[in-house]
Amino acid sequence: MSTVESTIAARKAAGSGALIGYLPAGFPNLQSSIDAAVALVENGVDIIELGIPYTDPVMDGLVIQEATQRALENGFKLEHAFEAVSAITARVSAPxxxxxxxxxxxxxxxxxxxxxxxxxGGAGLITPDLTADNARSWLTAAERTDLDHVFLAAPSSSDARLRLAVEKSRGFVYAVSTMGITGARADVDSAARSLVSRLRDAGSTNACVGVGISSSDQVREVLGYADGAIVGSVLVKALADGGVPAVARTAAALATGTIA
Incomplete structure (x- = not known):
């Protein structure tokens, strides 16, 4: 198993599931983004999802768009992402x-x-705009280097596309909880439960749900039927509003939802 798969397996063996936390690299600056990612792990997050700021983030909601735009305005370069991964993995063991x-x-x-x-020291790549049927070059590179390759599945995906996402993903399949962009929501769309069920039917053993999760209750609800809960916007907002101490408190609160 990869480190991501073994982390999820350990959490499942404990009677729960994994908490995956997203933050953009370089926001509000490179060092703060590194410190914030470390704080996530120190406060109960099992796997880090480190976003690379991009000029046209079509899947991201306003909170993440504003954060990534600020990172780019502050001079973020792609090479900084590797610096961040190296610095994070030097301080914590989470993938x-x-x-x-x-x-x-x-x-x-x-x-x-x-x-x-x-x-x-990175564990792999999540590619929201790259479908499994168009990923041959990336899969070849990932398999050569033993990197995980995580593809997305949406409620609108056909059964054939779900089977392909399951077949080609390593680490987990990213189940998008609802149609639309990222952002905290009061309720996680019920389509997420149905999507995970369909992924199980397609052979998935690791399906993690993201988009819209913003509370410990939602984390607990999602982990009742999925293998991981992915949280982003509420963590980014905490970092924007209160810095690393705020993101640490938010992560700790979310992590209570993983207690079996």
């Missing part, structure tokens, strides 16, 4: 997955990106 739209990977060079991510 770090990088979330990025695929154009920066293409511009950087797929093989070079994979090599540099491995060298930094």
């Amino acid at each position: 770090v997955l990088v979330m990025t739209y695929f154009n920066p990977v293409l511009q950087y060079g797929i093989e070079r990106f994979a090599d540099d991510l491995v060298a930094a």
Whole structure:
């Protein structure tokens, strides 16, 4: 098993599931983003999802868009993501997955990106705009370097696409809880439960739900039927409003939802 898979397996064996926390690299600056990611792990987050700021983040809601735009305005470069991964993994043992739209990977060079991510201690890649049927070059590089490759599944996905996402993903399948962009919601769409059920039917053993999760109660609800809960916007907002101490408190509160 990969480090992501073994982390999820350990949490499931404990009678719960994994808490996955998203933060953008370079927000509000590079060092603060590193400290914030470390604080997540120190306060109950099991897996880090480190986002690479991008100029056209079509899946991201306003909170994350504003954060990534600020990172770019402050001079964030792709190389800084590898610096951040290296600094985080030097301080905590939790796996770090990088979330990025695929154009920066293409511009950087797929093989070079994979090599540099491995060298930094990264666990793999989440690619929201790259579908499993168009990912041959990335899969070849990821398999060569033993990196996880996480593909997304949506409520609108056909059964055939779900089977392909399950077949080609390593680490977990990212089950998008609802149609639309990221952002905290009062209720996680009931479509998430149905989607995870369909992923199980397609053979998935690791399905993690993201988009819209913002409270410990929602984390607990999701972990009742999925293998992991992915939280982003509420953590980014906490970091924006109150810095690293606020994101640490928010992570600790969310982590109470993982208690079996």
